[in-house]
Structure formats: C-alpha cells, structure tokens
Amino acid sequence: MSVKERDPLTGHLTTGHEWNGITELNTRVPRAVWFFIIVTHIWAVVYWVLMPAWPVVTTYTKGLLGYDQQDKVEQRVMAANAARAVWTDQIATLPAEEIRADPALMAHVTRTAPTLFGDNCAGCHGQKADGGPGFPSLVDEAWLWGGDADTIMETLRVGINSPHPDSRFAQMLAFGESGILSRDQIRVVVDYVQSLSGLETEASQERLDEGAVIFEENCASCHGEDAKGLQDLGAPNLTDASWIYGSDDQTMFTTINAGRQGWMPAWEDRLTVADRMMLTLYIQDMAHEAKDAD
Amino acid sequence: MWRKLLSPFARLFEFQAKTHYRAERHSMALTIGIIAAASVGGIVEIAPLFTIDDTVEAAPDMRVYTPLEQAGRDIYIREGCYACHSQMIRSLQDEVDRYGPYSLAVESQYDHPMLWGSKRTGPDLARVGEKYSDDWQVRHLVDPRDLVPESVMPQYAFLLETQLETASLPDRLAALRTVGVPYTDEQIENAASDALGQSRPETDRADGVAERYGDATNIRTFDGRTDLLTEMDALVAYLQILGGLTDVAAETQPARGE
Amino acid sequence: MTQLKSGERQLAMILSGLVLLAGFLLAAAGHGDPMGVHGWIVVLFAAVILVVAMRALDDPEPTEDRTMSYYDDPTKVGIVIALLWAVVGMGMGVWVAAQLAWPDLRFDAAWSSFGRIRPVHTSGVIFGFGGNALIATSFHVMQRTSRARLAGQVSPWFVLLGFNLFCIVAASGYIMGVTQSKEYAEPEWYADIWLVIVWVVYFILYMRTLARRNEPHIYVANWYYMSFILVVAILHIVNNLAVPASWGGAKSYSLFSGVQDAMTQWWYGHNAVAFFLTTGFLGMLYYFLPKRAERPIYSYRLSILSFWGIVFFYIWVGSHHLHYTALPQWVQTLGMTFSVMLLIPSWASAGNALMTLNGAWGKVRDDATLRFMMVAAVFYGLSTFEGSFMAVRAVNSLSHYTDWTVGHVHAGAMGWVALITFGSIYALTPVLWRKKTMYSWKLVEWHFWLALSGTVIYVFAMWNSGITQGLMWRTYTESGTLAYSFTDTLVAMHPYYIARAAGGALFLAGAVLALYNVVMTIRRVPDHAPHLDYPTNSEAAEPAVPAGE
C-alpha cells in the first residue's frame, strides 16, 4: 500500500509506505542531531591534528603536540622518581638505625612498605608475615640468616636458592633418599630433634641418646653442636618453637628423608634499594611488635 | 547563523535521502553499500600495522618458547586463565610502578594468539616470571587459598596428576612455524624430547634444550615430581618465562626508582 | 515436516546424512582428542534429525498452496530454543558470578573452573539466546515486511539447526577446554568453518526472500538484519584465520600474533557487539516496537542517518579496547575519536525509537510487553553513551580491566539485548501460535520488574566495584607510592560480587518465567485467527519521497 497519510498527532506526512501495518513519518532530522554531529566531528578533526592519528603507508601523522604515550609515561616515571628522590635517596643510603631515628623518613616507610609487602611478599610469607608451611615466619625473631638490616638487605637482593648469580645457597640434605641414614635412623633422630625444643615425645632416654649420636655425626656440621643453627649456612635453629615446614613426625621425616631447599626469589631487578630497605625496616618492626605482643 | 551554517549539510542530506529512497529498493545496492561502508575502518587500521616499521620494536635477544613452555601456554589457554589475568602492562605510571616496565609489542611477537586480556580479576602476569618459586606456583595452582586466603582463583590440582601429552608437540611447533614463529627443523624434530628434557636437569636431554634454546633457559623439575612429566610442569615453565623472552623492555625504559 | 514436499524431505535427509558423515569423519580423525568427542556430538545431533526426517518421509504431501501462507515453523522452534538457551546461559552467568563471590562453589573437577564456564555463559547468552532470537525474528520480520513467504523450505531449518549445532559444539568445547581464547570467537577451526557454511546459506535465504517481496521498498528492520548477517560473516572469517596443529586435533594457532592479532581480535570483538548485539537487535526493535505501539516510526530520515552512521563508524572503534597498550597510539586515536562520533548515530536510533512512542505512552504504562521495548531503548541509549565515554583514553585508563567494563557490558546485554528480545518474544508468541493472548499477563509484568531490578542491581554493583577497583589501583600515598596492594582490592570487591550474583539471580528468575509463560501459551491458550497475516500482492504505485518536514 502506498498512500501518504498525515499523522494526526504530529502533523507529519508518512513516506507513503506500509509494511504489515508499520508506517514511517518523513520527519526531518532534528537540528540537535546535526548540531552534535558537527561538534563531534570538529572535535575529532582537532584531535587528529594534535595527536598521532592517520596511517600513511609506512608511517603515520605524528600530530602537532608530538605526544607519545610511551614518552609520556617515561617522563612521568622519571618525574615521580625525582619527586620521591628527596627521601628515597636517603633511605637508600643511610644506615637503618639513622632512618629509624628520623620520624619523617619513617612516615614514608609506614605508608609505602605495606603495599610493597602485600604485592610482593605476602603471597609466601602471608599478609601478617607470619609464614606458613614452607615459608618462614618473619616475625618470630628466629632468623635463618640473621635479623640485622644488612643481612636482610642482602637476602632480599640475591634471594635464597634463587636463579640470581650471587644467590644465598642453603640446602638440607636428603639423608634418606641418598642412603646416608636408614628409615629407622631417621625416626630416631626425629625423636631427638623434637625433644630439643621441648616437644612431647614418647621416646625412651636410650633412643634419644642414640639420636644424639646420629645428630652429632650428620647434622651438627650445619645446625651446630648445640643445634641452635648456623646462620652462615642458613641452617635453622632446631631448639626453638618456630618451624618452617613443621615439627610433626611426618613432616620432619620428610624433611630429613627427602631434604629441603626453600627458594626465596631475588628482588634486585624488581625492587629498588630504597624499596628493599623499607621492607627490611617494616619486617623488623613487625617482628618487634609481635614480640611485644607476646 | 546556525541555520545558515547547516544549510549546505541539510541540502546534502536531502540529496542523500532521495538517493537512498531509490537505492533501498535493491537488495544488492544495500549489500554493496554495507560491505563498502563496513570495510574502510578495518583496512585503514589493520593493514598499516604490517607495513609501518616501528609498530614492532627490534629485540635481537628475543627467543621463541621452548616446547614445554608452549605446551604450558596451550594449557593456559585451555583453562581460560586469560579470563582473569591480563598480560599487558599499559603505559601508565601506576602499572609501571606495580608490575614493572610497560609491555612492548615485540614481547608478544611470537604469541599466536596474543593473551593481552580484557579483565583483571587477578593481577597482570606479563612479568610474573621468576617472581615466585616453582614450588609456590605449584602450590598456588593446587590451591590458591592455601597461600592467599583472599584469592578467588580456582584450584587446578589435577594438573599435578595429569601426564603432559607431548606426541603432538612437533606438529604444534610446525604449525607455529607456518604462521611465522622461527622454529628450526631441529627444534621441531626434538620437540617431544626437549619438553621432557627441560624438566629433567640431570639427563642428557637437558643439554639438548640448552643447546637449542640458549643457556639461559630454565631447566628445572618445575613441579617437583621426577616420576612424571605433568601438565603442571608445562604451565609453571610457561609462567616462569613470562616477561623473560627478551630484556629489551627493561633495557630501554627508565625503571622506577632510577 | 507436514509443510515439506517429499523432494524437500529427501533433501533434508541427504543433508543430515552428510552432516552425520562429517561427524563420523571428525570422530575418526579426532580419536583421543576432544575433537573426537565433538564428532560424536555431531553424529548424535544429525542422527536425531535424520530419524525425524525419515519417519516423515511417507507422510502425505502438503495440499494447501504454500505461497499463500507464511512459513512460521522455523520461527516457532527458534523462539523456544532461544528461551532454553536463555535459561542455560543466564544460569551459567549466575554460577560464574557466584564463583567470584564464593570461589569454592564448584565441583572439584577441571570442567567447572571459572575460566572454562565463563565462555559457556558468554556464548550461551550471546549466540545461544541472542543468535537464535535474531534468526527466528529475522525469519518472521522479513516475511511480514516483504509480504512474501520464505524463499526455501529446507534452508531455514538448515540455518536454524546448523547454527544450534555450532552453539552446542562451542559450549561443550569450552567445558572440555577447547578454545582459541579469542573472546566471543572461542570455538576452534572446524566449528568456525561450519559457521561460515551456515552463514552463507542464511545470507542467500535472506536475499532470495527479499527478491520475492511484494513491497517496492525494503524496510529499515531488514537493512539492520542484513548488516548483521553480512558484517558478522566478514568479521568471523578474518578473525578466525588460523592454522590447525593437525587435522586430527582441535588445537590451532591464529594466523596473526601480538599486536596485529590484538587489533584484529578487537576489531572483531567490538563489532561482534556492534553487528551482533546492536544492529541485529535494532532490526528487532524497528519491527516490534512500532508494531506494538501502533505508531509510525518517528523519522525515516533519522533512520537513514543512524543506520549508515552505525555501519560506517562502528568498524573503526575496536582499538578503544587497547588504549595505552602496545598498540601504536595512532590507532588508539582513531578508535577514540570514532567512538565519540559514533555516539550521535547511536543516540539517533535510540531517540527515533523513543519518539515513536509519542502518542503511545499510555500503552507503555499499561502494557509490560511494550514497556520491555521502551526500557530496552533507554538502556541502549545509556550503554552507548557509557561506551563512548569509556572510549575516551583518560576514562579508559581507569575503567579498563575493571568491573566497570563488565557493568557496561551488562547494561547493554541485559538492559538492551535481553529486554528487547523478551519484549519481542511476548509480542510475537501469540501471533505465531495463533493465540488470543499470552497465557498470563501477570507473569509478563512480574518478569518485567524482575528483569529491571536485576539489571539495575547488577549494573550498579559493577559500577561501584569497577570504579572502586580502578581508583584503588592508582591511588598514591602522600609519599608518592602506591597505597593499595592487589589483595586489598580483592577484599573490597567481595560485597559487590555478592550483590551482582543476587541481581543476576533475579534476572534469571525472570527468564524462567518467560519460558514457562511461552510454553503455557502454546499449550493452554485458546486459538485465535489473526487478521490478514498472509502474503499478499502489493498494488503499490511508487510515490516519490517528499521533502523532509
């Protein structure tokens, strides 16, 4: 059907077509539409002139502003570095005690370190730095390598058993798997080690003495005669209450049978010296707080 | 004044409307019109990406994925990790601060397809390689909430029990070569053996991997299991090389704190 | 079947036999690979159809003159399938949403992990629900606006069932881990090839039906449906170019890599939005809204402007998904500027729809079906405005990678795509099945409010979480260092994820009501012959278009 009709409501003519009852008015495009089309097009053209925009075979128009997102972010990063350098330079060079003595510097540490720790360390050591199976607690004051700032800084720089060329190296030998100790001997020394830290054990004194001998012969070279650990080797103290992997029979059997070699990543390429110093101060502080809370 | 300014456009449109009124009686006219109108944008935006030289930076140290890493990448795709993780550090200060140097085009040059992602339910992974230990990656994939209680990431414990299928690796590398990844004949031939070798540092096969992919290649028992080459080995090998195929980004950008 | 002649029944048999054979081939070649499982799925699918065709082989020939009626059977089946997919796809959506709130709410099996079921949701709703609704309504609309019967008896079935085979292969594939990882184009190479075949038949069917039309002019709705079919074909073919690792397995590698692949993917990805989720549904809007409102389209001229504006501008804007990435900045500039220019044609079509309702606002108030369409047009306007806003680089630097994008998606997907579809289905069902009315108008009303409140809750939750997350990521302390770790933002998202799951559940409940209501309409409501719903010759003389007024 094709009868032009006038719509009584709007007073506009239809185009004269009808599709299964649907008709169309021939209303003009409203002025506002033209207006906004023009505004957006003008804006676009201006933007093209100012910014990189149109490709031309093997190159593109660079724009009058010479803006480039990569240059821009590099400038931003450098400007931010410069702005922070006021205090990061100090943190990166001063000894830990001096930083700690300066409340202004410590304010930066308190603001910054939790995020750094959360994004990089919490995955292993936990949000509260209290560790978990396989990852040592950093707040129990039982340090593998030492809790002074320089030692922690070095641990953070090179990592432990990490692919870093200067990495600290620490290995708990696989006494069972390499055939040095029999299964029985391992069970005996497990009892002995458990007794060292005052854990309950049902073993007889005789058995513990036997364990002491095995320990003396195999373990003391790393963990020390007194089993208090040797920080030069990263060998843990076995007489305290803190455990990396655990002190139950089964875990300890696995430790001695199959050995351990925890891997702590190196942060030299990922975190700056100042970052690492802030983390050092932060975990030292957390350790103190945890101790005070006890 | 507006009326005057607009009138040429109005006249043009009037003409267009009349033409259209005639054209819309022909389905072929509409078809051709639609194809023409819808082709311009794509051609103008995509074709020059192949012809403009500085679209992809030069990176002489760039290496290809080893077969084990490529197998891991295929698993990453299979499991839909890209639905939650991006691999694209944008050129924004906060992203550089959090994740490291912004990503360069060349870093995904051998990625068929790219995995830049569109949603960060979890963190960006473009530079996650060597951020954690192999053991952490394994345990995290087995149960993320064991290590990160707040995590919403799914568990992938079955990867540790599933043997990696390596027989199809030569075919896969060959297909990748067809689409432009420069694998050598030797690399393709030895793909299955190299996949095993990369996770068996104590064997001769491992030497072959170092020979063909460089001494810097990670050769480790990624999943800690020496009895079986698992899908976990492959996925962790892949995760550990993310951001590590070339150093060009770190070398050319000012780092945070420099 | 009763409408097919015996030759057509034979053709249907031969076709399903061929598909069956292809299924066996796939099963044999892909033995031991998920592709083999797909082979068996194809075999099963084709076998069912084959059996149906065979059993009808000896039925009596149709007696009536078929050109005297419209061919509505494929549309009917399509509508019901669309609703089934709605329930499945949105059910998956609720599950996916729940997993982000309570990550252990899944089975301890590989197939149920977030990364595998998320694409079941997206493909289920976009292709399963949206695609079937588009195919079904396009069959209806092209017949009615051409006043001609479909130009084939077998090919509509081939298109509809072939497309659903694609959807089933896609969804089952994701669960098995078969995916190309390209968003909205995840199915592997063999599914991609099959879709090309289906799509070509679809286009030919469309053109042949238009060629038979009894109207001199092609109605706007058909322009939109045509652009949907044509452009989706182009996008699909280019973005899915890939080399299979072998003929015996599902795995393939995309032809392009890195930056070129990213641009191609988002050229596709954005225009899947444009030509699947927008122009197709605008076709639906352009038919069902004026029909239901019984008002003329507000402006033919505005239709021309917005149609060509949308077709031309949309294609340029894909790069707004890649702001600040390694994609060269010049492409980002084009994506951003064209996105802003695109807003005007988009709003022009939303405005055209809303202005059409002038004089029918009383109906909008009383009739939930029309209200669905009205609200859909509003959400269309809202999400396109939001989209153009998010396409601005500065805004995108905040919104990208966050739930803000997800909020935008669902303002469009739930508010626009799903609402216009539900409205159209309620308008269409009584006409198709020759019923007096829907089974229950009360349920339609309930559905409307469930859908609206579900959408609003979902979208607000995601705006909040997205903007919160985006801001937390970039907040600096007084010292000029980052204030929040990634985990801090995870904790902040949790309440919003719960709210989103709740909003989604409301929306899903509405979809279930729709399915129930349609089924009950088919089964319980008394028949009713509609007035003048058959092909007729046009006595049209050709009027010249008058000057705009």
Ligand code: HEM
């Ligand atoms: C019952 C209602 C729905 C719920 C609960 C729901 C839930 C979800 C969830 C949880 C996601 C994943 C978001 C993420 O990764 O963070 C998602 C993604 C998506 N949904 Fe829905 N959805 C619903 C309805 C729909 C509908 C009706 C459509 C389309 C017609 C749709 C289309 C999409 C799309 C396209 C995405 C991907 C978004 C992106 O990648 O940015 N959804 N949905």
Ligand code: HEM
């Ligand atoms: C003028 C119209 C529109 C423009 C300019 C636009 C723009 C955008 C932008 C800028 C994004 C975010 C990209 C990112 O940061 O990753 C986006 C995402 C999205 N939009 Fe729109 N949008 C428009 C309309 C729509 C409509 C009507 C829908 C209907 C459903 C829709 C569906 C989507 C989807 C599904 C995504 C997510 C893509 C993904 O990342 O997976 N958009 N859109």
Ligand SMILES: [Ca+2]
């Ligand atoms: Ca996405």
Ligand SMILES: [Ca+2]
């Ligand atoms: Ca595909």
Ligand SMILES: [Cu+2]
């Ligand atoms: Cu887009």
